Amino acid sequence: MPQTIQWGNTRCQLSFEYSGQTPLRLSSITVDDETVCIPYEVNMVEILAAGRGSGHLLSSSRLIQTSLGEGLRFVSSSRTTSDDGTEQLCITLANDPDGVEAKLSLTLPQHTTVCRCEVTVTNLGQQPLVLESVVPFATSFGHRQADAKAETDQEHASPAFDSWNIMKGSAEWLGEGRWSVIPIREACPYLNSAMANRDPEGAYMVTSDGTFSTGTSMPVGIVYSDEAHIAWAFQIEHNGAWRWEVGENLADGYIAASGPTWIDHGWGKTVQHGESFTSVPVSFTCGHTVRDVIGELTRYRRVTHLWHGDLDKPKVVFNDYMNTLNGDPTTDKLLPLIKAASTTGADVFCIDCGWYDDTGFWWPSVGEWQPSTTRFPNGLSEVTDAIRDAGMVPGLWLEPESIGMYSPVADKLPDEAFFLHDGMREVEQQRYMLDLRHPAARAHVDSTVDRLIEQFGIGYFKFDFNVRPGPGTTANAHSAGDGLLEHNRAYADWIDDLRARHPDLLLESCSSGAMRSDFVQSSRFDLLSTSDQQDYQLYPVIAAAAPMMMLPEQCGNWAYPEHDMDVEQFAFALANTMLGRYYLSGYVNRFSDWQNALVRESIGAYREHILPHLTQSVPFWPLGLPRWTDQHIALGMQDNDVCFVTVWARNSDTDQIRLPMPQLAGKHVAVELLFPAEQSTDCTWSWNWNADEYTLDLHIPQHMLSARVFALRYTQQ
Template identity: 50%
Template sequence: MSSVSIGNGRIEYKFFYSKDVPLSAEAVALEGRQNESARMALFPHRIPVVEIMAAGRGEGHWITSTRLVQTSLGASLRVSSVESREDKDASYCNIHMNSEQYGLQAVLHFTLFHNANALRASVDITNTWNDSLVLESVTSFSASFGTTLGNGKTDFSSWASYECTNECIGEGRWAKTPVRRLCPALHPELSQRDPQGCHAVFSEGTFSTGTSSPVGVLESERLNMAWVFQIENNGGWRWEFGEDRADGYFALSGPTWRNNTWSRTLGKDETFSTVPVSICFGADFHEAMAGLTRYRRAVRSQMGRSSFPMIIFNDYMNTINGDPTTEKLLPLINQAADLGVEVFCVDCGWYDDSGDWWPSVGEWKPSTTRFPHGLREVIDRIKDKGMIAGLWLEPESVGIESPVASQLPDEAFFLHDGKRMVEQKRLMLDYRNPMVIDRMNSIVDGLIDEYGVGYFKFDFNIRPGSGTTHAADSSGDGLLEHGRAYLRWIDSLYAKHPGLIIENCSAGGGRTDFAQASHFQLLSTSDQQDYRLYPVISTAAPMTMLPEQAGNWAYPERDMNAEQFAFALCNTMIGHYFLSGYVNTFSEWQNNMVRESIEAYNKEVAPHIVQSEPFWPLGMPAWDSQKVSFGLKDGNSVIVAVWGRNAAEKTTVLPIPGAAGHDASIDVLFPRSLEVNSWAPHWNRELGALTVDVPEREFRARIFSLSLK
């Protein structure tokens, strides 16, 4: 019997193997816990970390199953060697495994950053036989739910799952569900066989978060255990959990044949690398999410990325809506600068002469009819006002009415059996093709060199299917490699243009996965234009990205009263400040409230948000929750936002993680220009909670700052 561990002083992950047993989780230890039973999680039920399905090799599942696990190839892997090392950022462990029985090798790569609880995992699979190996799924990580040292036995029924459902303009709809509702008690011990099914969540096509999220949470309040995990891919993925006769299990994978039409054929000595996943263990939901947040910052820091928040104005939402002209833009630019905006982004339509910008994308030459004196007049005005000039691009799309559609050959686009895939009058470029890279480099370089653009909003709006079959073993394989090539291109832009800011927008929030978030400074979270619905989206965003990356829109409008106006501004102040609207038509008090919001954000939010840990005092909100709350905790400095949405009751208790027994001072962060006495904020020392009276039957919001003592 042998074991291998990887730790950092905060947490230790330990894995078990032998000459007869594949590698599986053995224990997780949380350091610094006084209660021994609360700090140690055990895994008496062994689930192979790496599970593999392949055509023509092995025996498939060793029980009829729709799962990622219980595979004969996974069960056949044996550890051959272990390599460990450390550097200033992290500890690393590479575990080499082989299956002599089925002719393949696997190398499992673990990374544990020094300041985070999250373990990153990926797998390299190599075919060692002359016969081809057709991969259909490979887990980057699998484990049983586990139990505590004091409990001594598993307790599947005590667990609950957090899962997110997404829709364009309806992102971030999280729900907490007992696992027993998703995996009913079937009493498999009577038939002496495990259930065949599981609860699976997966992506569809080019929108990695278009329907669901590659982030999930499993929590047992009774056992004081929580897992949070994410799959780091901008294309296909699948996560699942289920139950067998011994315990629950969860498994994380990139694209699969079953769900994403993915397969990869390996000849002798060829290797495939899975997408990375990250797994974070904690005593509860908030501790696990705090660990994942620290992990995300650590990854971006190692990549040389940062996301210090700036004040950004974009002319699209509830404003120009894709119909920019010099006449419309100049008054907005002047007023945005006067309010303190730092980046002014001209959104879609700036390249279109026809009046129908959607099918004409792809050439990226400024319109001459929209800008009679040239786009330079607009860009120069932005820069003359002391702001960074931004432009919208959709670099993966070409409209069928664009000249580029006929200039580029078929192989530059996504193809299905040699035919171009068309979706909503758009074609999708294939970034595996060097011709595509060269063309887009010339476009981006030209806009930067000629106009001095310092900010790009990269959008993506089409769903042409599961991928491309051109030069790929499967359509899902084509999509996976396109997504990887696209992110390499993004990295090349940063290397060539230091200081360039790139925002990721994918039809609002269609690709808010960590593969995208790790590369971009900020991400749009939605195209939702109803300010009353946005709080749920704003508060859900840090589940999939860092708080400082979350571009949550603020849509203040001239016909709003003061409370509605403040509500709209609160939506953006807990993320990366993102403003739109006809600011040039605002009244004096409205402009003053925007200035108040920006000043509070710059002085009291921005310095803390970049090192804060998110928390949800009322839990993850439902889409129709009458009360929504979100917090940012940076040591003893705490920011708590509260929205009342036609609430039926007033008194609301907002617990702060780790604050019980502490004193606290309370201040109103925003809006200070409106009354706050009716909210009656006060501190409950025993509970470590802020208590407020949310106004009933109204739409109102406040952001409070607390200093713990």
């Protein structure tokens, strides 16, 4: 007879089932009094280890159905509530014949429906346990409790399964934020595996490897069915390699997620008797719609952010790089920019890359982080003092994990302080990568940051990262993947220590644009760069999709208007940043009077209208997540009684756009144009709120670039 564990908070309750013959599984999830039943047995915890292998009848490349996972049995459970109302549950499982203990730790913050889970595996046996993957979260799709029955017909493809879709994010340098919806039958073809009377062997697998956690795909996924009224969302909370998969079993579909694996990333960890390993965490939630679960992920990210910095009142940042100095800062170039940036209302002025370089080729000289004497003949302090005197916080670009081959530091640090491949330093684009597990590497980055803060009063760092040195380091590691994982964790620990020592310091995460937009980064930084894309016409897709991975107030979407733009192009470039962290670049010292006025108008509208709501808002997409070539793009933010919507038109073939907003059904809606003001531009947009169909209907100019930012304020009718 199965036993049940029920646990949760006021909004979300989870039920788990187990027995003496079966492992632990998630059997139901109730969110805001709506229950999804999960009758099919998918083990919550899976462990693949050398010599144990899969428990599948034949070969399988899946994360699930491992022999160790199949043998785990319930031992005990305990629950606690922290002072902030966070609920915690620990379930101890054991596979006695193999001497393996697995402690599943679940965390559910107050007022959220997102559960975080991780597994600590301990070797109680006498033989070494060589781990190859550890899965802290797996579940089948399930069905609404209100449904008459779960689909169980195994003689043909289930119509319920056919209705599911996978939402996946893809990225590359300059091409971030490309989300797509994949019908599940395209990802998991109908194989009629019931005739063979066993589950399929494959699955739809999504991975990322090496040091760029979001360099190709996103560690966030959504699986949903409009027919079933169910949406699952999950995120792998890791700044390195990971894998998630969606597949089909005879009775239902399933989801599984993990950190690095042996088969995908060359990760392996040998755990001796009495030793333990803790998995990469995975968080998940369930709701009715995609919009529901994205909103819950946003709330969870806000509640669990580790260092709040200025998130409650985000500062406006000016950075000198994009389409401006492009890594060639000097005193003569910076001082006019500083003066002009201060008049726009910027709070931070960040000096980007190149400030340390005397050679004119800043890329391979990184590492010593001493200011250039040729770029700043009177010292860097002349520039940082000017920034402070102009009422702004001085900021610097830094790439702390990289040491250029031509940097003096390259010969001062021991080989063991760098990523190594069988004793040889890994080289990527004339750079070495520091291994922050090593005390010499840690001491170097600590002393660098502390010195720059003390010497120049730096209050803001843009931490960049541009190195991809393969699967990891073999130095002092059980595998290259193990070395990378432990470095990833050491990096997060270093950031935590840095913030504890300098609590007022503001930190931006930039990784070759947005190649590390994972939750380890976003939970520790004040803002994240969302791309290195230099074409303002392409940026709307990136800006619109950025809140899928981070908080709206963290989305560092570049606005880089240029002096030769016309008014619509200029406003379009500024609109790219307005529903995120206001992040400005460009030759503001060369702008005309009307251009400077438009920048000030944009920042004024941002501060007065958007900021008071942005830090409590959740994103939505009236036209759906955009495709790369879409002519019409819309991003919305909703907070209590107001929605903000940015609409971009890119050379539209039509003069009409209709934005569905069903969440405003039954409300009295007043629409206000926030930016640009009608008198500021040459083209006319007109709009109407359609109360019968809950749509914002727009009349727009055709065959040109144009964008507008609206506020929709609403009350109950």
